[in-house]
Amino acid sequence: MVFRTIATSLALLVGLAVIGSVAGPQWHPVPVRDHITPSTADTTVDTSGPAVLAPGEIGEVGDLAVRTTPVTVELDGAEVGGLLRRPVGPDGTLLTGRPGLVFVHGAGTGSADEAFVDTAELLASAGVATLVPDKRLDTYSTRDRDYVAMADDYLRSVDLLRSSEGVDPEQVGVYGESEGTWVAPVMQVADPQIAFTVLVSAPVVPPREQAAFAVDNYLRNTEVPDQVFRAIPRAVGMQLPGGGFDYADFDVRPWLEQQTAPVLVVYGTADPSMPIEQGVRLIAADTAVGAGAPVTVRYYGGADHGIRLRDELPEGAPEDLEAPLHPDFPRDMAAWIQGMPGTADAEPHVAGAEPEQLYLAAPVPQPRWWGNGDVVLAVVVAGTGLVVLSLVAWGVTVLARRATHRPGRTRLKRFAPGVGPPLVALGLFATVTVVALTVYLAAVARLAIDYERDALVVQGGWIAVRLLGVGAAVAAAVLLQRVVDARSRPREDAGPVARGAVAHVTLWAVVVGSALLLVTVAYWGVYQLGL
Numbered sequence: 001m002v003f004r005t006i007a008t009s010l011a012l013l014v015g016l017a018v019i020g021s022v023a024g025p026q027w028h029p030v031p032v033r034d035h036i037t038p039s040t041a042d043t044t045v046d047t048s049g050p051a052v053l054a055p056g057e058i059g060e061v062g063d064l065a066v067r068t069t070p071v072t073v074e075l076d077g078a079e080v081g082g083l084l085r086r087p088v089g090p091d092g093t094l095l096t097g098r099p100g101l102v103f104v105h106g107a108g109t110g111s112a113d114e115a116f117v118d119t120a121e122l123l124a125s126a127g128v129a130t131l132v133p134d135k136r137l138d139t140y141s142t143r144d145r146d147y148v149a150m151a152d153d154y155l156r157s158v159d160l161l162r163s164s165e166g167v168d169p170e171q172v173g174v175y176g177e178s179e180g181t182w183v184a185p186v187m188q189v190a191d192p193q194i195a196f197t198v199l200v201s202a203p204v205v206p207p208r209e210q211a212a213f214a215v216d217n218y219l220r221n222t223e224v225p226d227q228v229f230r231a232i233p234r235a236v237g238m239q240l241p242g243g244g245f246d247y248a249d250f251d252v253r254p255w256l257e258q259q260t261a262p263v264l265v266v267y268g269t270a271d272p273s274m275p276i277e278q279g280v281r282l283i284a285a286d287t288a289v290g291a292g293a294p295v296t297v298r299y300y301g302g303a304d305h306g307i308r309l310r311d312e313l314p315e316g317a318p319e320d321l322e323a324p325l326h327p328d329f330p331r332d333m334a335a336w337i338q339g340m341p342g343t344a345d346a347e348p349h350v351a352g353a354e355p356e357q358l359y360l361a362a363p364v365p366q367p368r369w370w371g372n373g374d375v376v377l378a379v380v381v382a383g384t385g386l387v388v389l390s391l392v393a394w395g396v397t398v399l400a401r402r403a404t405h406r407p408g409r410t411r412l413k414r415f416a417p418g419v420g421p422p423l424v425a426l427g428l429f430a431t432v433t434v435v436a437l438t439v440y441l442a443a444v445a446r447l448a449i450d451y452e453r454d455a456l457v458v459q460g461g462w463i464a465v466r467l468l469g470v471g472a473a474v475a476a477a478v479l480l481q482r483v484v485d486a487r488s489r490p491r492e493d494a495g496p497v498a499r500g501a502v503a504h505v506t507l508w509a510v511v512v513g514s515a516l517l518l519v520t521v522a523y524w525g526v527y528q529l530g531l
Contacts, residue, residue: 008477009470016473017529020522025233025365029216032357036277039348043298043328045335049342052171053097058338059127061330064088064095066124073133073160075153082133082157083112085124086166099171099337100129100161101198104154104187106178110135116177118325126334131161143244147252151186158191171195173261173337178203178274178305185255192260196340198333200266201305204256204279205361208248212236213361214273218448220358221272223455225462227528228444234523237364241373256286259293262344264336266329268303269353270310277357280350294345296336300326301353370523379516380434386513387427394506415507416486416497422479423510429472430514433521436465441524469526472518479511 047058064087071082087095101123109115112132120130136153139146154174162169173196176184181202188194203210215232239245265283267276280297287293304310308323336343370376415423440461447454486497497507521527 004481005474005477008480009474012473012477013470013527014529016469016518016522016527019519020230020525020527023519023523024230024367024370025237027216027229027232027365029213029359030362031359032277035357036280036350036355038297038299038350038352038354040351041301041353043300043332043352045296045332045339045343046346047335047339047343049339049346051339051342052099052168053127053338057097057127058335059087059125061122061126061334064125064127065092066121067094071131071160073157075136075156078136078138080134080136081112082131082160083120084129084131084161084164085120086129086164087124087127094166095127096166097168098127098129098166099173099195099340100131100164100167101173101175101337102154102157102161103130103132104150104174104176104180104183105135106176106180106201110137116175119330122325122330123334123337126330126338128334128337129161129164129167131157131164133157143242145247147182147247147250148186150183151190154183155187155191158187158194171340173197175200177201179207182207182250182252185252185259188261189255189258194261196262196264196337196344197259198264198266198337199283200307201268201271201274202265202279202283203274203361204252204282205275206249206251208236208364209361210274211248212364213275213359215448216359217272219444222444222448222453222458224444224458227525228462230525230528231441233365234367234370237366238371238373238376241377243374253282253286256283257289259287260291261293262340263287263293263295264333265295265297266300266307266333267298267355268300268305268307268326269355270302271305273305275357275361276355278360295349296343296346297350297352298329298332299350299352299355300329302326303329376520380520383513383516383520384431384434386509387431387517390506390509390513391424391427394502397502415499415503416482418482419479419486419497419507422475422482423507425475426472426479426514427510429468429475430517433465433468433472433526434517436468437521437524437526440465465521466526469518469521472514473527476514476518 051058066085067088069084071084073080073082087098089095103116103120105115112134116132120132124130133154136150139149158172158174161167162172170193172194174184174187174194175198177200181199184197184199188197205213212232215236216229219228263283265280267274267279269276276299284295287295300307302309302311303326304323307326307329309326310323313321313323443457443461447457483497
């Protein structure tokens with residue numbers, strides 16, 4: 001009996017491993033072979049070339065007072081607020097003929113009171129007028145966003161800054177950060193008069209590819225088991241439940257190929273979410289197409305996604321305390337903007353700390369059979385519903401029979417001997433495995449986002465999930481043997497595996513529901529055997 005149970009369990013485990021392997025794509029990122037080596041570690045921008053501003057007019061961070069003015073930006077069908085910051089001379093009057101910069105938000109930012117505050121203030125104190133508009137949110141959601149339409153909205157802020165007192169309308173540029181770098185190049189193509197573009201922490205590749213790249217890096221830092229990586233293409237590559245997310249495959253490179261204005265590309269070397277070497281190569285290659293646009297690249301050592309130095313936060317600092325900007329970042333950006341046009345193509349083109357990107361961001365393999373998130377969700381809901389409802393209904397029926405049972409009367413067995421316990425165990429193990437996998441992935445996601453490690457959660461949690469999965473397979477093996485034994489008895493001793501409509505429904509509901517759940521957890525790698 002023990003040998004049969006072990007053999008059947010192993011057969012089921014191998015079968016589930018095969019199903020999990022062939023049901024969706026694998027994940028094999030390609031390592032970066034050709035690394036970028038900056039010309040020098042010094043990121044200082046040379047402003048000795050020809051410039052619109054006179055040498056004495058090129059300021060440094062902290063030189064000037066700043067006047068901050070709330071503004072309203074009129075959009076198509078809406079309006080947003082914003083903050084205009086302009087440099088003020090020693091006599092308290094606005095400086096004239098200053099270059100300007102419009103900020104384009106990344107994902108998650110919205111209010112001008114909270115976004116880019118120190119960056120915009122520091123640039124203005126060096127002599128660059130800045131405008132941070134509120135992010136338009138009535139047309140922006142997690143499920144739906146349109147980068148081309150967003151570019152049109154932000155161009156209204158460009159027009160407003162150009163018409164502001166003290167600003168040289170011919171020297172207004174755009175600053176895009178993170179998601180905003182998918183918008184800024186579209187703006188420059190739509191309005192070729194934009195004088196320059198600053199791309200900070202630019203994904204360059206489509207959002208879906210960047211998401212897979214970031215998840216891979218975060219999981220590697222969290223030190224998850226290899227089996228978990230299979231979930232990357234299956235989660236990121238599928239159509240998410242409810243539809244939408246069309247922007248996930250937006251490609252900014254056709255717009256990069258049409259750039260005509262100088263581009264400043266900035267990355268922090270401690271940013272695991274962006275392809276910091278691949279992004280530079282793609283931008284350089286794309287902007288060289290057509291008329292071409294000069295590109296300047298700066299890498300800041302130890303800086304994160306927002307070019308901030310998280311390591312400089314005091315120990316025990318509140319979670320909402322923002323890390324300081326890398327001090328060279330606003331200094332270099334102010335010099336590059338004010339030194340135009342000489343700084344547009346000034347040497348060195350690539351400077352700063354040496355970047356290290358381990359793997360290339362690449363197109364995400366698409367799941368075949370389970371590529372539709374609605375189907376995946378429906379399978380989980382259906383499987384859980386069948387198991388839970390059938391077991392609850394069976395339990396209620398058993399309690400009702402016991403309550404009405406008359407003493408001395410023989411109680412009729414509803415299942416063949418030995419069938420009931422493994423049936424219940426199968427349903428419970430299958431359901432608990434799905435719940436445990438969901439909790440585990442959520443815990444790993446939290447660690448990954450916080451860029452933390454916890455071996456007990458990451459390694460121990462995965463072992464626990466897989467043991468629960470093994471328990472479900474063993475329960476299925478025992479149930480299968482008991483059913484076979486019941487059907488193989490001599491005719492005079494044989495009886496039905498299930499007696500009565502309720503028992504039949506319970507048996508098939510638990511078996512089918514558990515099968516759906518076990519195939520689901522197999523799909524997400526719980527039974528992976530290196531296949």
